[in-house]
Amino acid sequence: MSDPDADNAPSQNDTEQPHAGRPAGARQEPPASKGRRGGRAGQRQSKAWRVEDFAVPEKEGFTRFHDLDLPEPLMQAIADLGFEYCSPIQAEVLPHTLDGYDAVGKAQTGTGKTAAFLLAAMNELLQNPFEEERFLAEPRVVVLAPTRELVMQIAKDAVDLAKYTDLQVHTLVGGMDYGKQLQRMQSRVCDIVAATPGRLIDFISRGDISLGYVEVLVLDEADRMLDMGFLPQVRRVVRATPHREQRQTMLFSATFNYDVNVMIESWMVDPVRVEIEPESIAADSVDQRIYMVSSREKFKVLKNILASEEAGSVIIFANRRDQTRRLFERLQKAGVNCGMLSGEIAQHKRTRTLEQFKNGQIKVLVATDVAGRGIHIDDITHVVNYNLPEDPEDYVHRIGRTGRAGSKGISISLACEDDAFMLPDIEELLGQKLVCEQPPDVIEE
Structure with a gap:
């Protein structure tokens, strides 16, 4: 049986045949x-x-x-x-x-x-x-x-x-x-x-x-x-x-x-x-914080972050579309003025949401990794990893949304019992140890 992915993989047959006489x-x-x-x-x-x-x-x-x-x-x-x-x-x-x-x-x-x-x-x-x-x-x-x-x-x-x-x-x-x-x-x-x-x-x-x-x-x-x-x-x-x-x-x-x-x-x-290398990108411009929380505490800690005086424009990353949707709806129910970017959203709505985020009408954006890679705004103050990414490279992409154009940014990852095991791979990619800490006092719902 033929490999179903064979037609989708690069092969040496893709190589264009060289023309004679071209200097290297x-x-x-x-x-x-x-x-x-x-x-x-x-x-x-x-x-x-x-x-x-x-x-x-x-x-x-x-x-x-x-x-x-x-x-x-x-x-x-x-x-x-x-x-x-x-x-x-x-x-x-x-x-x-x-x-x-x-x-x-x-x-x-x-x-x-x-x-x-x-x-x-x-x-x-x-x-x-x-x-x-x-x-x-x-x-x-x-x-x-x-x-x-x-x-x-x-x-x-x-x-x-x-x-x-x-x-x-x-x-x-x-x-x-x-x-x-x-x-x-x-x-x-x-x-x-x-x-x-x-x-x-x-x-x-x-x-x-x-x-x-x-x-x-x-x-x-x-x-x-x-x-x-x-x-x-x-x-x-x-x-x-x-x-x-x-x-x-x-x-x-x-x-x-x-x-x-x-x-x-x-x-x-x-x-x-x-x-x-990633470590030369994030080390100076992004303050990386790892908050150790239980899965039950995550949303309360997130609300505390959003309510802090230092929080301006914030992007919150989740790993999957369904997680993004649930978090977006929960934030809306809590009275947070937020938008959502994921592949399930129609393009014209994604474009409008991004424009509202850029001009300050929306202060909080919940996004998946694929949608988030198109966000290039220089004054994002915080990136929050509601879920630690399964791919360490995605961690670097996420925190790269803040600390841009010479400004300082803050990245906060909410690590719980479900995903804290991913931290060593992220640290290996970054070439640095990430200090884990307890979050500030949590506001009550």
Whole structure:
């Protein structure tokens, strides 16, 4: 009997056959333009602005964005965003990717990896503009990510960085109107597409998009895409793009199992590898607390946390959809103004809930791990693990929702007799001992 998962696993047969004569690590030019509609992307930074106006002093051990020789429109956007020094992964990967080399990054969310791959991609487009008109629905950059929320955040970051350019950013995600996405795709030139695998395959299958001119391909959170069963779709997307020698490929993943490594070997050429370990992410910016409680006490302790003066915007993680639903309903019954993010919620409701959380209408959000990975908000004060995650990597992803953009955050895990046995694996991954303590006085129901 054949293996039912065989078609969903990467294999060495996915390897693209090499073209002769390509220097190791260097990328060949993309296919020549063939006369295209819709104009060309270029630069349109404010004429009154100069890089010299954005003064950032040299600092030992840090890389300035000034040191990367980025186009002036990108530097102006970086100045507007208040970025001065590269994050560790940006400092490690950008010198290579700006020269067109493939790159593999081991990093969690919140490390600056999104800006790392967007800056490299936009630099490519601005430094090498098409000299002729372009057809619509022919992107030059494709970014694949596993969830709608993550795709929308990537697109938002791309729009912010492309503020002073003519680069057009499109999103293709499921759960939203196909016709509206198609209408936008057909109304203006498409430079960058951020997409979930399933919706991009829908567009490819209907002939509504062509990936034959893709110069930069980004696979973000590759491990999560595999976990969610997207490998067949990702494989189809990769095969629809030019040969790996004719495109730049960047892959980012929190973990590297066998399947992810096969993807790297099959679809990339001599990539530079950069690893940012979890302990370097959370140690300084997140105060990690482990409260030892009984399962009976958990909800009372949670209410005490939410009632504390230091609690601002709080995300509470549960392991499963049913646990998330029950906790959400219990908090509502207790009078807590909260929202819920999980896969069972319709996309338009998830989007509205996330916007309400961002603008402060909702102070508490209950989420599953998959839904929570799309949350990128800089002023979240607390993350609460109502259940310790079964996968230690998910612990790092969760606490990475707070302590972002240089701010401090607090992570509180409620460990009880049902899940405290998971702590040693989390500590091993972090490379540090987590101090367990008794919670503050519990309020009575």
